[in-house]
Amino acid sequence: MAQKKFYVTTPIYYVTAKPHLGSLYSTLLADVLKRWHRLKGEKTFFLTGTDEHGQKIAQAAQQVGKEPKAFVDSFVPAYKSAWQMFDINYDYFVRTTDDYHKKGAQYLVQQLLDKGDIYKDSYEGWYCVSCETFVTEKDAQKGTVAPPCPSCGRPTIEVSEETYFFKLSAYQEKLLEFYRENPNFVAPKERMNEMLSFVQAGLKDLSISRTTVQWGIPFPNDPKHIIYVWVEALTNYITAIGYGQPNKQKEFDLWWPADVQILGKDIIRFHGVFWPAFLMAAGLELPKRLLVHGWIKIDKQKMSKSLGNVVDPVELHARYGTDAVRYYLCRQMAINQDGDFSIGDLEQRISSDLANDLGNLLNRVVTLALKNNLVAVDAPKTWSEASINLRDESWNVVEDFANHMDDCMFHLALTRLWEFIHKVNAYFHAHEPWKLAQKDQKLFLEVISATCHSLRDIAHLLWPVMPKKMEQLLFSLGQNLEFNHDTIEDLDLCTWHHQFKLTQIPALFEKPEPTKEEIMEEKVTVPESHITIDDVTKVELRIGTITECETVEKSNKLLRMQVDFGDLGVRQILAGVREYYQPADLAGKQAVFVTNLKPRKMMGMESQGMMLVTDSEGGKKRVVQPSEKAPNGSRLS
Ligand code: ME8
Numbered sequence: 001m002a003q004k005k006f007y008v009t010t011p012i013y014y015v016t017a018k019p020h021l022g023s024l025y026s027t028l029l030a031d032v033l034k035r036w037h038r039l040k041g042e043k044t045f046f047l048t049g050t051d052e053h054g055q056k057i058a059q060a061a062q063q064v065g066k067e068p069k070a071f072v073d074s075f076v077p078a079y080k081s082a083w084q085m086f087d088i089n090y091d092y093f094v095r096t097t098d099d100y101h102k103k104g105a106q107y108l109v110q111q112l113l114d115k116g117d118i119y120k121d122s123y124e125g126w127y128c129v130s131c132e133t134f135v136t137e138k139d140a141q142k143g144t145v146a147p148p149c150p151s152c153g154r155p156t157i158e159v160s161e162e163t164y165f166f167k168l169s170a171y172q173e174k175l176l177e178f179y180r181e182n183p184n185f186v187a188p189k190e191r192m193n194e195m196l197s198f199v200q201a202g203l204k205d206l207s208i209s210r211t212t213v214q215w216g217i218p219f220p221n222d223p224k225h226i227i228y229v230w231v232e233a234l235t236n237y238i239t240a241i242g243y244g245q246p247n248k249q250k251e252f253d254l255w256w257p258a259d260v261q262i263l264g265k266d267i268i269r270f271h272g273v274f275w276p277a278f279l280m281a282a283g284l285e286l287p288k289r290l291l292v293h294g295w296i297k298i299d300k301q302k303m304s305k306s307l308g309n310v311v312d313p314v315e316l317h318a319r320y321g322t323d324a325v326r327y328y329l330c331r332q333m334a335i336n337q338d339g340d341f342s343i344g345d346l347e348q349r350i351s352s353d354l355a356n357d358l359g360n361l362l363n364r365v366v367t368l369a370l371k372n373n374l375v376a377v378d379a380p381k382t383w384s385e386a387s388i389n390l391r392d393e394s395w396n397v398v399e400d401f402a403n404h405m406d407d408c409m410f411h412l413a414l415t416r417l418w419e420f421i422h423k424v425n426a427y428f429h430a431h432e433p434w435k436l437a438q439k440d441q442k443l444f445l446e447v448i449s450a451t452c453h454s455l456r457d458i459a460h461l462l463w464p465v466m467p468k469k470m471e472q473l474l475f476s477l478g479q480n481l482e483f484n485h486d487t488i489e490d491l492d493l494c495t496w497h498h499q500f501k502l503t504q505i506p507a508l509f510e511k512p513e514p515t516k517e518e519i520m521e522e523k524v525t526v527p528e529s530h531i532t533i534d535d536v537t538k539v540e541l542r543i544g545t546i547t548e549c550e551t552v553e554k555s556n557k558l559l560r561m562q563v564d565f566g567d568l569g570v571r572q573i574l575a576g577v578r579e580y581y582q583p584a585d586l587a588g589k590q591a592v593f594v595t596n597l598k599p600r601k602m603m604g605m606e607s608q609g610m611m612l613v614t615d616s617e618g619g620k621k622r623v624v625q626p627s628e629k630a631p632n633g634s635r636l637s
Contacts, residue, residue, distance in 0.1 A: 003041070003042065003043045003486060004037075004040075004041075004042045004043070005042060005043045005044070005045070005254060005255065005259075006033075006034070006037035006038075006042045006043070006044045006045070006259050006260075007044075007045045007046075007047070007241075007255040007256070007257075007258045007259050007260075008030045008033050008034050008037075008044070008045070008046050008047070008258065008259060008260045008261075008262065009030065009046075009047045009048070009237050009258050009260075009261045009262065010026045010027050010029075010030045010047070010048040010262050010263075011026060011051075011262070011263050011264070011267060012048070012049040012050050012051040012094060012096065012233060012236050013049075013050055013051060013079065014050075014051050014056060014057065015050045015051070015052055015057065015071075015072045015075040015076060015079070016056065016057060016060040016075075017075070017310075018075065018078040018079075018082070018312070018314075019078060019079050019082045019083075019313060020303060020304075020310035020311060020312065020313065021296055021303060021310065021311040021312075021313055021316070021329075021341060022264070022295070022296050022303050022304065022310070023079075024082065024086060024313045024329070025293070025296055025329055025333070026262050026263065026264060026293065027048055027083060027086075027088050027090075028086060028088065028326055028329055028330070029262050029291070029293065029330075029335070029408075029410070030046055030048065030088075030090075030260075030262050031046065031086075031087070031088045031089055031090070031464075032326075032330060032410060032464045032465055033260055033262075033405075033408065033464075034046040034089065034464075035089070035463065035464035035467065036405045036464040037259075038464075038483065039460065039463060039464060039488065039491070040402075040487065040488045041485050041486040041487045041488060041490065044091075045091050045092070045241070045255050046089065046090045046091050046092075047090065047091065047092050047094060047236075047237065047240050047241070048083070048088075048090045048092075048093060048094075049092075049093050049094030049095055049096070049236060049240065050072065050075075050076055050079060050093075050094075050095050050096070051096055051229070051233045051236075052068075052069075052072040052095055052096045052097045053068075053096055053097070053215055053216040053217065053226075053229050053232065053233075054132050054213065054215065054216060054229030054233075055127075055129050055132065055210070055213045055215070055229070056129050056130060056132055056229075057071070057072060057215060058213060058214070058215035059129060061215075068215045069097060072095075072097065076095065079093075080093065082313055082314060085313070085314065085317050085322065086313065086317065086322050086325065086326060087322055087323075087326070087467055087468060089467075092240055092241075094236045094239070094240035096217075096232060096233060096236060100239060100244075100245060101232070101235070101236060101239045101240070102217045102232075103239075103244055103245070104235060104238065104239030104243045104244035104245065105217050105227055105231070105232035105235045105239060105244075106217060106218070106219075106220050106227070106244075107243070107244030108231075108235050108238075108243070108244065108278065108282055109208070109219065109220055109227055109231065110220045111281070111282040111283070112166060112278065112281050112282065113220065115281055115282075117166060117167045117170070117281045118164050118165065118166055118167070118208070119164070119165055119167070120162065120163070120164055120165075121162075121163065121164075121165055122160070122161065122162050122163060123159060123160070123161055123162075123163040123165075123207045124159070124160045125158075125159060126146055126147060126156035126157065126158060126159065127156055127157050127158075127159040128149035128151070128152065128154060128156045128157075129157060130149065130152050130154050131149055131151050131152055131266075132228075132229050132230055133149065133151065133230075134159075134206070134207050135147060135149060135150065135156050136204055146158055151266060152266075159212065161210065161211045161212050162211055162225075163207040163208070163209050163210070163211070163225070164207070164208050164209040164219065164222075164225060165205040165206065165207055165208065166205060166206045166208045166231075166277075166278070166281075167205055168203045168204065168205050168206040168273075168274070168277055169202075169203050169204060169205050171203065171276075171277040171280060171281070172199060172202070172203045174277075174280055175199050175203075175273065175276060175277060175280075176196070176199055176200065178276065178280075178286065179192070179195070179196055179199075182286075184289065185272075185286075185288075185289060185290065186268070186272055186289075186290045186292060187289060187290070187291050187292065187336075187407075187408060188292065188335070188336035190336065191265060191268055191272075191290075191292040194268065195268060195269070195272040195273060198269060198273065199273060203273070206274060207228060208227065208228045208231045209222075209225035209226065209227060209228055210225065210226050210228060211224055211225050211226075213226060214226065216229060216232070217232050230270055230274065231274075231278065234270060234271070234274065234275045234278065235278075237258060237261065237287075238252070238256060238284070241255045241256060243256075256284070256285065257284075257285040257286060257287050257288055258287040258288065259287075259288050259289065260287075260288070260289050260290075260291050260408065261287045261289070261290050261291070262291045262293070263290065263291070263292055263293075264292070264293055264294075264295065265292050265293070265294060265295070268290070268292050271290055272290055272292075275287075291335070291408050293333075293335050293336075294333070294334075294335070294336065294337045294338040294339065295338040295339075296311075296329075296333065296338075296339060296340075296341050297338050297339065297340050297341065298311070298340070298341055299340075300340065302338075303341065311341060313325070316346075319512075320346065320350065320512065322468060323465075323466035323467070323468055323469040324346070324349070324350045324354060324509065325346070326465055326466055327349065327353070327354060327414075327465055327466055328345070328346045328349050328350070330410040330411065330414060330465050331349060331353070331410075331411055331414045331415070332345055332346075332349065332411070333411065334411050335408060335409060335410060335411065336409075344599070344601075344606050345606070347512045347604065348572075348604070348605050348606050350509060350510075350511065350512055351511045351512065351603075351604040351605060352553075352560070352604075352605050353418060354508070354509035355507070355508075355509040355510065355511045356552075356553040357418065357421050357422065357425060358421055358458070358508065358509070359507055359508035359509040360553060361421070361424060361425055361428065361451070361455065362455055362473055362476060362508060363507060363508075364428070365428065365448060365451045365452060365455070366476055366477075366502050366503070366504055366505075367504065368433060368434055368437070368448070369448045369502050370502060370504060371437075372437045372444070374444075374445070374448060374502070375501060375502055376499060376500070376501050376502075377445065377448050377449050377452055377499065377500040377501075377502065378445075378449070378499050379449050379453070379496055379497045379498060379499065380442070380445060380446045380449060383446060383450070383496070384443070384446060386427060386430075386431070387427075387446055387447075387450040387496075390423065390424065390427050390450055390454060391450070391453070391494060391496050393420060393423055394420065394453075394454060394457050394493070394494045395494050397416060397417060397419075397420040397457075397461075398457065398461065398493055398494055400413075400416045401413045401416055401417055401461050402488070404416060405464075410465070413461075414465070417458065417461055417462065420454070420458070421458060422550065424451060424454040424455070424458075427447075427450065427451070427454075428447065428451050431443070431447045433447045433448065449496070449500070450496070452477055452498075452500040452502075453494075453496045453498060455473065455477060456474065456477055456479055456493075456498060456500075457493045457494055458473075459473040459474050459477075459479075459481075460474075460481065460491055460493055461493075463481060469508055469509070472505055472508060473508060475503065475505065476502065476503050476504070476505045477500045477501075477502065478499075478500050478501030478502060478503065479498070479500070511604055512604070538596075539594060539596070540594065540595045540596035540635065541592055541593070541594060541595070541612070541635065541636035542565055542568070542592070542593055542595045542633055542634065542635050542636065543590055543591075543592060543593075543626055543630040543631070543632060543633070543634050543636070544563035544564055544565045544571075544573075544590065544591065544593050544595075544609075544632055544633070545563065545564045545588070545589070545590050545632050546561045546562070546563055546564075546586050546587055546588065546589050546590075546591060547562045547563065547564050547570065547587070547588075548561065548562040548587060549561045549562075549583040549584075549586045549587045550583050551578060551583060552574065552578075552603055552605070553603075554603065555578070555603050556578060556579070557576040557577075557578050557579065558574050558575065558576055558578055558602060558603060559574070559575055559577055559578050559581065559583060559586065560572065560573075560574055560605065561573050561574070561575065561586065561611070563591075563593060563609070564632050565593075565595060565632055565633040566631060566632035566633030566634075567633050568595065568633050571595075571608040571609055572605070572606065572607065572608055573593060573607050573608060573609045573610070573611055574602045574603075574605060574607035575607075575610070575611040575613070577611070577613060577621055577623065579621075580620050580621050580622070581623070586623065589623070589625065590625055590626055590629060590630065590632075591611055591612070591623045591624060591625055592611070592612045592624045592625070592626070592636060593609045593610060593611050593612065594609055594610040594612070595609045597609055597610050611623065612624040
C-alpha cells in the first residue's frame with residue numbers, strides 16, 4: 001500500500017509585529033497534527049509563513065519610516081525563532097515577497113483571466129485596512145458614512161478606484177453544491193453553518209486588484225494594478241509546493257490538495273468561500289478540510305496585536321518551557337470555542353496533570369524499581385486480572401485517542417488520555433508495590449512492567465503534543481521513538497511484551513513556584529463575628545453534582561473534585577475531607593457549595609468554590625446534601 005500523505009497549513013501571518021500566543025496557537029495545532037500523522041506512519045508536509053504585502057503592511061512600515069521590504073524582513077526572524085523555541089517542526093516557511101510566490105500568484109490570476117472569470121470595472125465603497133477587506137453594502141451599517149468594519153470594528157476608509165472583478169457570483173451554486181457534498185469540509189459544524197448562510201444570502205463579484213496601493217504583486221499585463229493582497233496570500237498554499245513552476249509539477253501533485261488548513265474564525269470567509277471559488281475557477285482540487293478554531297481571549301477580549309493585550313510566547317517559554325505551554329494550549333482550549341488564557345490555569349495544569357499525574361508516576365516506578373535493583377524489566381509470561389484490565393483499557397484509550405485526534409479534537413483526546421493516566425496511578429497505588437518488593441517478587445515485577453507498558457503507550461500518544469518530554473520519558477524506560485514505521489500498528493502499542501531498561505532522569509516537570517500574591521492568597525482570613533443580612537445575601541450557595549473526585553498528591557487532607565453547576569459550567573473544587581471520605585464515596589453525589597468565593601490556590605491548584613460540611617459524631621465532617629435531587633446550579637435561599 002502506498003504511504004499516505006498529509007499536508008497541513010497555517011494562515012500566513014501579517015508581519016506588523018512579533019508573533020503572539022494566538023499565532024503560536026494556530027501554528028502549534030498544525031505541528032501537533034503533523035506529528036500525529038507522522039506517528040501514524042504518513043508522509044507529512046507542514047507549511048507556515050508570513051503575509052508581507054498590502055496596504056496594512058505598507059502603512060505600518062511608513063509609520064516607522066522604513067521601506068516595506070526592510071520592515072517585513074525585520075520581523076521574520078522573530079517568527080522563525082519563536083517557532084523553533086516551541087519545537088514547531090514546519091517543512092517550509094513561505095514569504096509572499098519570495099519570487100516564486102509572485103510568479104505563482106500571477107499564474108493563478110492568469111488562469112482566471114483565461115477562463116473569462118475576470119472583468120474590469122470600478123469599485124466605490126469602503127475598505128478596512130486592518131483586515132484588508134472590501135466592506136460590501138450588505139455588511140455595512142446602514143446610514144453610516146464610513147461604517148465600522150463588521151469584523152474588527154475599526155473605522156473603514158472610502159475607496160474609489162478602477163479595479164478588476166472576479167465573477168464570484170457565478171460560483172454561488174457550485175459552492176453550495178460542494179458544501180452539500182462535503183459536509184465535513186469545515187470543522188467544527190457551527191462554522192460550516194455560518195459560511196452556508198453567508199453564501200446562501202447571495203455572493204457579489206469580488207474586487208481583486210488595487211490601483212491606490214503599490215506594495216504588492218503586479219497584475220498580469222496591467223502593472224498599474226496590484227493583485228488584491230488576499231488573492232495572492234491565499235495562493236501561498238499552492239505556490240509554496242510548486243504551483244506555477246513547471247519543474248515542480250511532481251511535488252505539487254504529491255501534496256495538493258491540502259488535507260487540513262488551519263485558521264482562526266476571523267478569516268473563514270476568505271478560506272471557505274473565496275479560496276474554493278478561485279480554486280474551482282483555476283480547475284484545481286479543493287482542500288479536504290478547514291479546521292477553524294476559536295479565540296484565545298484575555299479578560300474576555302480577543303487577544304490581538306492591535307488591542308495591545310497580547311501574551312508574548314517568548315516570556316511564557318522562559319518561565320514554563322516548551323512542552324508545558326504546548327500541553328496547556330492543546331488541553332485547555334476547546335478547539336471549537338473561545339478560551340480565556342490564564343496563568344493560574346496554566347500553572348495548575350503543570351502542577352496537577354504534568355508534575356503530579358504523569359511526572360511523579362514515572363519517577364515513582366523508576367525509583368522503586370532501581371531501589372530494588374530492578375534495571376531490566378522483562379514482561380511476565382502471565383498477567384493477573386487487574387493488569388489485564390489495565391491493558392484492555394489501554395486498547396480502548398488508543399482507539400478513542402486516535403478518533404479524537406483524527407477529528408482534530410485535541411482537548412478531548414487529552415482528556416481521555418488523562419482518564420487512563422489516573423487509572424494507571426490507581427492501579428500502581430492499589431498494589432502498593434513498595435510493600436510487594438519484599439513480599440511478592442513476581443507480582444512486584446508484574447506491577448512495574450504493567451506501569452512501564454502503560455507509560456510507553458502514553459508517551460507515544462503524547463509525543464505529538466510534548467515531543468521532547470516524551471522522548472525523555474521513553475529514554476528513561478530504555479525505549480526509542482523510531483520513525484521507520486508505516487502504520488500506527490507498527491508501534492506495537494498495547495502489546496505488553498516489551499523489555500524496559502530503566503534509567504533515572506531528572507523530574508520531567510517541575511511545579512511552578514508560587515508567586516508572592518499566591519502565597520498571600522493561601523492565608524486564611526478570620527471572619528467577623530456579626531454579619532448583616534446584606535452579608536448573607538452576598539454569599540451564593542448552589543447545588544452541584546460531583547462528577548469526578550480524586551485524591552491530591554502529597555496532601556492527606558484534600559480531595560479534588562469536578563463539580564457540575566448546570567449553566568454555570570463545571571468547576572474544580574478542593575475540599576479538606578479526605579480523612580472522612582474516599583473519592584468513590586463522593587463521586588456522583590450532590591452537595592452544597594459557595595460559588596462566588598474568590599478562587600483560592602491550595603497545593604498549587606485553584607479551587608473555584610467551597611463545599612459545605614458539617615460536624616457529626618466523633619468529630620467527623622459530613623457533606624451537606626439536599627434532601628432530594630435538585631437541578632445542578634440551583635441557588636439556595
Ligand atoms: O489574518 N486566538 O493574518 P494575522 C487564536 N495574513 N488565534 C489567533 C488569535 C487569537 N487571539 N489572534 C490571531 C491574517 N490568531 C492574514 C492571513 S492566510 C492566507 C492570510 C491566529 O496575522 C488565527 O489563526 O491577522 C487567525 O486566523 C490568524 O492568527 C490571523 O493572523
